[in-house]
Amino acid sequence: MHVRGAVHRPGDSGxxxxxxxxNLSVDQHPELVVEPVDAGDVAATLRFAAGAGLRVAVQGTGHGAAARGGDLAGALLLRTSAMRGVTIDAQRRTARAEAxxxxxxxxxxxxxxxxxxxxxxxxxxxxxxxxxGGGLGWLARRHGLACSHVSAIEVVLPDGRRVRTTATDEPRLFWALRGGGGSFGVVTAIEFALFAVEEVTAGALMWPIERAPAVLRRWRDLCPQLPRDITTVGRILRFPxxxxxxxxxxxxxxVLVEVASLLGEEETEAHLAPxxxxxxxxxxxxxxxxxVLLHLHGDPEGPVPGIGAGQVLADLPDGGIDAITSRLGAGADTALVGLELRQLGGALATPTEGAGALGAIPGAFAAYAIGVPGGGVGxxxxxxxxDAVMGALSAWSTGRPYLNFAEAPVRPEQAFGRTAVGTxxxxxxxxxxxxxxxxxxxxxR
Ligand SMILES: Cc1cc2nc3c(=O)[nH]c(=O)nc-3n(C[C@H](O)[C@H](O)[C@H](O)COP(=O)(O)OP(=O)(O)OC[C@H]3O[C@@H](n4cnc5c(N)ncnc54)[C@H](O)[C@@H]3O)c2cc1C
Incomplete structure (x- = not known):
């Protein structure tokens, strides 16, 4: 194979x-790992794979590795980690990021x-x-999903052809890539909008776990009253x-309520009073x-093992809160480290004009729970x-999973609906x- 990037074979050092x-819980066993350095290398890798009869699994970091799993027999793992570089156009308020x-x-x-x-x-x-996969962030209730603010995606197709997709060039492919995931090609660069934000009011309110039933109820009641400039996350967390x-x-x-607000301190404080x-x-x-927003949630920075599951909830009545606190609350003998409920609504409720395959996440909360294997927890x-906690919450599920929070295979018609999945x-x-x-x-699938 003629590539400038690194090629690793089983048995090689490294x-x-x-x-x-x-995600260290996913033990990947491909036939070969290739780390292209540019789009030319990606095309060469795809041509090599075609000639060798190998399938191609594309990976940036491996945060989302669990849904595909580690069995990569007959496949080449194409890692984009050597393709780095971010350019900012401050005047147009856009960024171009390599894969x-x-x-x-x-x-x-x-x-x-x-x-x-x-x-x-x-x-x-x-x-x-x-x-x-969409992109659900702290500012999504104000601006919508990240994929709705993409202006161009550069892709190498499985046959090695390089295309730049925009709303006017290859518009169908551009639509599919924005929320439809990695089924269409190897993305080599992506351009998207940036937003002018001078200050945020952000942080977390925390109570001992015994207060979880009362805190989650109060927070749940507050959510519909919050403007879209404020996003909150209700969460139970067992700090290691x-x-x-x-x-x-x-x-x-x-029990925590995390807060990210685009409003000033005084206005945010008034909303948080309850x-x-x-x-x-x-x-x-x-x-x-x-x-501060990148660190507010305290996600691990660097590889860790984790097994998670999520679903989108239309509602969270008292029965839903009880289902959570009885399994993860005070005194529960649980294997889970935490469960979070990300507040939806605002701009996430309806697709933005010109949106891609995933334009919105209708529902009230995106729920996600996780356990970390090790130390006696299998x-x-x-x-x-x-299964138990997600099964209990399924009574209030929208029935439409958000794929970035789905760590097991999902039927695509469930995620996108029948019409979109056909396209x-x-x-x-x-x-x-x-x-x-x-x-x-x-x-x-
Ligand atoms: C700690 C943690 C925090 C998270 N927080 C959020 C969050 O706040 N909001 C949210 O929406 N999601 C969140 N996620 C989910 C995350 O967005 C998904 O796991 C996403 O797939 C990760 O992308 P990646 O490139 O880092 O991972 P990877 O595992 O490398 O990629 C995931 C998949 O994306 C596709 N892909 C990646 N690169 C390319 C490419 N160049 N070309 C074509 N296809 C490609 C492939 O199908 C690949 O299997 C989080 C996940 C973790 C583990």
């Missing part, structure tokens, strides 16, 4: 590093211009995988007993630089508890008739 996903770029890199490049991106909760999630965890919460189970009445033990909400126990299938058939690509979530 093989285990090359095949490792960010392997991380959100932290975009945020750092945009910040000197007073601009922010529609990133999510973790600094080291890949820009491309996140955006192809690690030195890097701040002493007041180290090793403790807490929560403050409950006397949080800790309160980190403060007004300052928007860079994967089977975690899976059983995920996605047609587009995938046209660009990848041989089903070479192995995306995390295949629209032709």
């Amino acid at each position: 093989w285990d590093d090359a095949r490792r996903a960010w 392997g770029s991380l959100w932290l890199e975009v945020a750092q490049a945009a910040a000197p211009h007073g601009l922010v991106a529609l990133h999510g909760s973790a600094p080291d999630v890949g820009v491309v995988g996140y955006t192809l 007993p690690l030195d890097e965890v701040p002493a007041p919460v180290r090793g403790r189970a807490m 929560l403050r009445e409950l006397g949080p033990e800790l309160d980190t909400v403060a007004t300052g630089d928007p860079s 994967a089977e126990w975690i899976s059983a508890e995920l 996605l299938w047609e587009i995938a058939d046209a660009v990848d008739p041989g089903r070479v690509l192995m995306p995390s979530h295949d629209v032709r």
